[in-house]
Amino acid sequence: MLRVERLSYRYPGGDEEVLHELSIEVPSGGIYGLLGPNGAGKTTLISIIAGQLRAPSDKVTVDGMPLDELHRREPASLGLVPQEFAFYPMLTCAENLRFFAAVQGLGGARLRERVEAVASFARIEGVMRRRAGELSGGLRRRLNLAIGLLTEPRVLLLDEPTVGVDPQSRSFLLESIRGLAAAGRIIIYTSHYMEEVEAICDHVAIIDAGRVLRQGALAELLRDDAAVVTVRQGRSLEQLFMHLTNRSLRD
């Protein structure tokens, strides 16, 4: 289980805290949906878990181990799939995969094996020699996902991994991500698409302005939240989300 406990964070030079004593519990073996409007603090939280932003080390633990210690003991235990196309457009798919595998300590036969495995998983074997910058949006998303899986990470952070792709690619990506849920693996998935989260997530947290508004098993949230029932009989995550975060436009 990944546990975030009373985590607060303020950007250097920033006036306001973007996370206020935020606490979540992410069970392993499923997919945990992290929802929130723009500016809610999702990406900040993901960045802290990924080690890109510094926060007090004891505020985030994985199976009881502080995050810093996990990074130190098992540096390849965390995979990040950011919302940007975080690879080199001037390199081919194969070169990108080999590079990101090598900087994570893979080499020799193990490197080749993992590159082949993730290319096969993301179905990009046919474009391995093409430069990443020449790929379609869907193929780029698949390459982005494949890079995050190179080390078979124990903690996988997926930050809006389906933005800007066509329905076919989205469907493929969602099926693939669903297939990643396995015993012992922790997956956090952020998205603005409620139907995606409903389709693949087991647990959900809705956050806004750096605070958790609701969290728990998705089915229980939809069943138990009285507010949704009063709004409409057909219960949906989107209705719950809109009810909790209200309808005002965000920056």
Added chain:
Amino acid sequence: MRILLALWAKEWLALSRDVHGLAVLFVLPAAFIVIMSLALSDVFRDGAQRQVVFAVLAAGGPNVSQALADDLAGGGFTPTAAPDSEAAAREQVRKGRPALVLLVPEKFGADPSAKLKLLADPTLPPMQIAAFLQRLQGATLGVKTSSPPLDLEVVGNPRGGRPSSVQQNVPAWLIFGMFFVVMPMSALFIVERRDGTLARLVSQRVPFPMLLAGKVGPFFVINLAQAVLMLAAGRTLVSWLGGETLVLPGRWDLLAVVTASTSLAAIGWGLLVAVASRTLEQATVIGAVGNVLAAALGGIMVPRFVMPPSMQAWAELSPMAWALDGFHAVILRQGSGADIAVPCLKLLALAAVLLAAAFWLHQRRRS
């Protein structure tokens, strides 16, 4: 080591596919070398209007030295304090400041065998040495009715070379080109940061100093390649187009040390601009404007010896001037390790400061 090799390989691949970046690094300085060497060849041949600093060391004492210096001053020749001894004079001339020292023996004028000795910086054009000798003849007419007996000694260059246009412009524009690694280096770094690649590498626990080291290696090799190609251009291309041939130095090891020191300073500058700039536009403006200002101030675009003394003092602030001093010590003066020590130490200290600043800035933003 595997991580560093992977970073170097990635940087090489990215660079090799950046045609425009490579053009800036190789075509630009080569074009400047050819154009400026040819365009300024007559100016350098004629010696230009150069203020020459000289000193007089008379065995008869400081009053004699001062009186003779006053007589010789003017017409482009500026006196400075006399050195303490002939050895000190020789050492100063070897460094180019002053460019001329006149040694006057004890019985000059009384003893017909007593000869003047003129120590000359090899970078002085012969026309200016001849002009100084004419002034000397005028100043000594009260003592001698004919030309005074004089030994001329060019200090520090046994081949008696002088700075030609090509000898000024090849190292100058090579340095300019080397500092232009700031452009591709910062561009790739900012794209890495903008696209989240850098964040991904950080999340993969690649230490930031390792990321910086991943940049240093490939660009260091690029700088060395620039040096080889620009010297080759000065040696062959300029003369093929009708200019003078670059005289290559005897001490290649010293040339390598100067090139390496210049490269590390240029890379440090590139990394700081890359980390400090938030956008490609910022990096382009800061990098390019910084380079052009340093070049203008440091005697790259306009040789320092044609600048007035006040500007020459300001020129000492430019790292490109330090690099040019180092290259001239090797190429023009056939100097020793001691001659390149000061400029190289300055460049290495600057490189260390710039790298530390880049690291500190990155840590500050991340904390």
